[in-house]
Each structure stands twice: as structure tokens, then as C-alpha cells.
Amino acid sequence: MEYKISDRLKNVQGSAIREIFDLLKKGDIISFAGGMPSTPTLPSKQIDEILQSLVSKHGVIECLQYESTQGKAALMEQLKKFLLEYKGINAETQEMIVLSGGQQGIEFMCKTFVNKGDVVLVENPTYLSTLQIIETYEGKAVGVDSNNEGLDLADLEKKITEHKAKFLYVVPTFCNPTGGTYSPENRQKIVEITAKHGVMILEDDPYSEIRFEGAAVPSVKCFDKTGNVVYLASFSKIIAPSLRIAVAVANPAVIGRFIIAKQSTDVCCASISQLVAAEFIKNGLSEHLKNIIPIYKEKRDKMIECIEKYFPKSFVYQVPQGGMFVWGYFNDNRDLLAIFKEVVDLGVAFLPGVHFYPAGGNKNTMRLNFSNATLEQIEKGIGILGGHLLQY
């Protein structure tokens, strides 16, 4: 049988992150490659407790029968409170849909708005899976320059006009991969410029609760006056990835399309996951965040300390105020993609930055995840990586 793969998929490769993750899971490798939360910080005790009484408390229909595509009422109620308290977003029920992870929101956004050949603007660099999703919808990702304050507004407006862009994808708080955070002024301007041109924004916000220092910044969605911002919050990093629970907030007309998209794929989110998330948000989340933030801060500090100690001085990076990643580049012409396999053979993995650029290149960049490794692994792994980098 000769498989005639569709145009949208025939040239798409698997996600570099997912393949590395499958590879590393069983191995004895210190990984700074993925974006996994720290395993010991995952709230297994609390979730175990929730599971003990889940069926007796919620009953057979709520736990086991088909569920509304939009999401469980019990979870939506908690999501409203969560969005208001943590994100400053006041969402009505008809403005929300529960998703099987934040990624599903990126997928639905492309499905709803991207025709073949359409341009999606992204920060340059951006989350690599978003680049892949855009590709599966035969769209084209175009990078917008950024600086310490956020997106370069002149470049944003130029590229909106030049490409008649359909939407702009941003991770404005503790960005994946750069760790950067856009200023409130930059956010407001981004919303104004896109709204003026009738361009949508997809704001992906999975990390903002993991803040170590500095004042919280309002969501891009908070500046939305015309309904052009679709907002995504996820519980993969702040409760547990395995629940596959996230939420999108948008104008009801957009949510209606997302509901149709969800009817066509997984019909509804797994009920046990929805109920666990609802109970955890209600009773455990604020305490849990208080516990995990210092742990992640300690890891961030350890990684910075080790970079200073072991890396060549030509490595340029910013200290992220939160999130899970340190991003940097060498101000010489190193090819970090070329050394990736050598480093894995030494027992350490990172992500070459090239994967995060819509146009590729930038081989001198790298992303280092600090959330999953232990302090000892960070010391050892950054030591090995630094030692190898110093040989060049």
C-alpha cells in the first residue's frame, strides 16, 4: 500500500521536544530539554485524596457518562474564580471552553482561522509546537522581532500589513523559549495595533503563576476591547500535565467555533481529569503554588550560578523572573545543533534554539529548562555541558 499523505501532513516532522522526551524518559540522561514540571513537586498526595472520594462525592453521571463539549459545570465555576483571581480576567460561561491541554487551543485557533497560505505572526523565537501546528494547517509562521520590553511594535505593524496576518501568537509572560515578559505598555499597544488591523491575538499563558520576583503583569486579554484576544490558561505546569486540562477565554462567537472543533475531535475532556482539576483549584492550588514557587526559584538560581561557573563567557542570557526556561546565545558562531548529539552522549540534553525560529537558523542559541532536573543534576549537567562548550 502506498500511503498518499495529505498536503498538510506530508512534510511535517514530529515534534523535536516530544521525540527527545520519549528518548530520554527511560535513559540516564540529565535533561534540560523538555518543559516538564518537577516530578517531586507534582501534588500526588492531594490528588490521591481527591480520587478517594471522587465517585462517591460526584456520582456516576458526573464521573462516567458523556459530558458537555464545552466543559463540566463544576470545573467552569472554579475556572471563573481562578481566571479572575490569578489572571484578572472576568469571564462569562459562554466565553469559556475547557480544553484537553493548552496545545488544543493553539490547534483550534489554527483550525478556526487559518486557510492554506495564511500568515500567523509569532515572536521570533517562539514555542516550537506552535510552529508545527501552523504547518499542519498549511499556514506560514512569520517572526516578529522582540526586545526586552516585548514585541517590536514597528515590526509588528509592518508585518501585519505586509502579510495580511490572520493572528498573532504570543507567550507574553515567561515566554517559551526566551523566558521574557512583555511590559504592560507593550501589551496594551499590541492589542491596539492588532485590533486596528482586525488581526486576532492568541495569548498562551501557562507559566505566569510561577513568578519568583517582580510585580505581576496584567494579561494581554485584560486590554482587549474589541474581542480580538483569545486567551489560554493551562494547568499542566501548575497542577499536573497528565490531567490534560486547560481553558480558553474568548468572545462567544469564537468559543462557538471551538466547540464545533472539539465536537469533531475528542468530544469532551476526560471527566475524572475535570473533576480533579475543579477540586484542586478550589482547595489546593493556592497552597500548592506557595510550595512550588520557592523550589523552582532555587532551581533557577542554581542554574544561573552553574552557568556563571561552568559556561564560556561568550554565553549571553537574561535571568528569567519566572517560568521554566533560561534562553541564551553565544556571541561567537557556534553551531549548537551540531554538538547536540555529542552532548547527549555525555549524558546531558538541552534544546538547540534553531527549532524555535520559524525561519530556522540562529544555531548559536539554546534553551535550558531548569524545572525538571534536581539541584544536583543541574550542577552536574551544566558542568558537563559547560565543559564541552569550553572545548570549542
Added chain:
Amino acid sequence: MEYKISDRLKNVQGSAIREIFDLLKKGDIISFAGGMPSTPTLPSKQIDEILQSLVSKHGVIECLQYESTQGKAALMEQLKKFLLEYKGINAETQEMIVLSGGQQGIEFMCKTFVNKGDVVLVENPTYLSTLQIIETYEGKAVGVDSNNEGLDLADLEKKITEHKAKFLYVVPTFCNPTGGTYSPENRQKIVEITAKHGVMILEDDPYSEIRFEGAAVPSVKCFDKTGNVVYLASFSKIIAPSLRIAVAVANPAVIGRFIIAKQSTDVCCASISQLVAAEFIKNGLSEHLKNIIPIYKEKRDKMIECIEKYFPKSFVYQVPQGGMFVWGYFNDNRDLLAIFKEVVDLGVAFLPGVHFYPAGGNKNTMRLNFSNATLEQIEKGIGILGGHLLQY
């Protein structure tokens, strides 16, 4: 903000079933409309027991961390045994992917193979959500005639040639909506004809364990010699819909594409659901099926009895040997779509058959689900429906 919806979604309406389901869930309506399993038969006691020891038994990584996109090893092991024992399919690990419900398999099949304008052949009538999914990929569903033995093979070959069809979608056992089952000879011929023309088959098999009488029939996949059959089994009807767990079996080249498709949407299935399914398949499924089959048989029998008692004699139908649906038509020119709302006002819902035809029409057809209502509701609801139908 004017939302510029993509070509693929702009004309797609929500699923009639899902909207009716949302409507009926809170109401006091006797519903023969959906395809929900009987709530009291859902194994809440057994799943409650599994949840009690889930975290302590499997540990934090297995329960809460990111999981492989292809599926959990513990579940894949049980799926292999299940597929061999219940479906006669011998699947290797690289031939399988765990899905968030069978619907996701239909979605991935379209994503992987359907370009804009491509034809997908379907039984006429067929599962309505499949029609919607094909539409979201800008494909065109074309119906193949069928008879008591299965598909009309001459019509199948004619339409393959005429339309250069990409794949054929079939629900060959206790078909949704017709309840019919293809003969083994018909299955073999379907595989031979499609393989000869290089056309794929998507075999959707969520109902085959729910058999009341007659001998089991081998899966279409069992006749596959060239790798052109993609097979879907689901646990929504035989364990619980809310788990959102199904499995696809196909050539590793196809599974590789499905993995890429899944990376781009929900990344992996919810772990708690996967572990519950694994334990239930291992320890509870065969006993559970023994318990539920007589209950569903009794409901089927009751519905047939009531149709005979209350319906006009012009209603033509076949008694299904299993599954969840009775399908029929009136051999006069009734418009059942027109009376749908009147009947809902009387407190009863069914599904007008028009929704199941790719080309619409056939307004004299209806699908009646017998799995979800109680025996008393079947008596009362079919009585009301029959009484209304007799007035015409």
C-alpha cells in the same frame, strides 16, 4: 471585531447529536436520540475501587507527569490482549496509538489523508459526526449503497473509480445508525476491492462486544493483507464514555502520522483515564460485559415490542443483533424532521435520519437509541411517539 472564519469551518454547523444532548441533559425528556450507554450499567463501583489505589500503586510519574504521545505502556499491554481476544487482531506496539475517544481516530484519518475536495466514501446512511469531520477537512462524503449483507460491492467499486476516493469509512458491526452487520464474505470483498484500487478503509468498531445473539464476525481488519485498513476500537460504550479512551491499529507508517497529529492537539491522553482503562480491561471487562449484555438485550427487546405495539404498521425496520440502535423508515412519505420538535414538546426525542445521509433527504427515516432509556421510559416514550405518528 469581524471574525474571518477559515473556509473549512465557516459553513460547519454543530453536531445535531451533541446539541440535542446538551439540551436533554437537564430536561425531563425521554431520549432515544443520543448514543449514550445506560447510566446504571456504568461500572462506577469498580472504577471507584481502581481510583482508591491508583496513585499508591502506579506512583507520581505514571499518574501525573507528561506521557508518551503514543500511549502508556501499561495500557498498550492490555490493549494488545484485548484486541487479540475480542477482535481477533494481533497488533504490535508500533501498530497502535491510544486515542482520546474513537472520534479522534476519524479526525486523524481525515487530517492524514484528506485534501480539500477529496472524496471519502461512507455507508449511506452513516455516523453523522463522521460527516461533520469530513466537512471540517473540506472533503466530500459520498454514500455507498448497502443491503442486508453489507455494502453493495458493485456500487463501492463504481464510486471508488468515479471519485478517486481517498478512503472508505465503515461501521461494519451493529452500524451506527442502521444496526446492521456486514457478512464475513462482504468484509473480505470490501478489503480486496479497496486494496486493488489503493483506497484506505477506516473501520470504526465501538459496538461489536454488545452482541445479543448470532455468531461474532471477524473485523474487516482481519482480512487486511496490504496495510490499507485503519481500525478503531473504543471503550466509550463498554467501559465509560468519560474516560475518552480508544485505540487505533494500523500500519506503523500510518501510526507515525497519527502520532504527529496527536502531538499537535492534545499531546497525550489523560493518564488517570489510561490507567483506569488498563486496570479495567485487565480485571473487570469480561465480567462487566457479561453483566451489561443481558440488560441491553432486554432494552432492545422492549423497544421492538413497543414498536410493534404502538407504531404505525408502515414502519419498516430490522431487529439489530447487538449495538444500541434501531433504525427504520416509513414506507409512506412522512417528514420526520418536521415532527421532531412536536415530539420533543411531548417529552420524547429521537433522531431524524436525514442527519445521517451525506446528501441529506430520506426524511422518512429515524434512528432510535435503546441503550440509555429505562424499560419504563421505552414503554412510555415509544407509546407517545407511536401515538403521535399514528395521527398522520
